[in-house]
Amino acid sequence: MPAMRKGDVICEECGAGFRRIELGSRRGMPAEFRCPLCNHLLEKHDGSTEVAYRLTVAPEKIFE
Structure with missing residues (x-):
């Protein structure tokens, strides 16, 4: 496995x-x-790797 993988989750x-x-x-x-x-x-997660998340897109209903 690569040292670091980046992606997005919606x-x-x-x-x-x-x-x-x-x-x-x-x-x-x-x-x-x-x-x-x-x-x-x-x-x-099964704990085999460290995973972190950061909010990047707030849903539209927050702004309504």
Whole structure:
């Protein structure tokens, strides 16, 4: 696995967008990532790598 992989994740429920960074060189903890805006489950992790998320696109309904 590459040392670092970047990608994007979109919440199917509210449309929020997140930048996803996965570090293959570090172990993480088994966990799940839920959208902090609507609590929709986006991904589950087994802890084999470290994964971090950053909100990059807020859903339109926040601005209404």
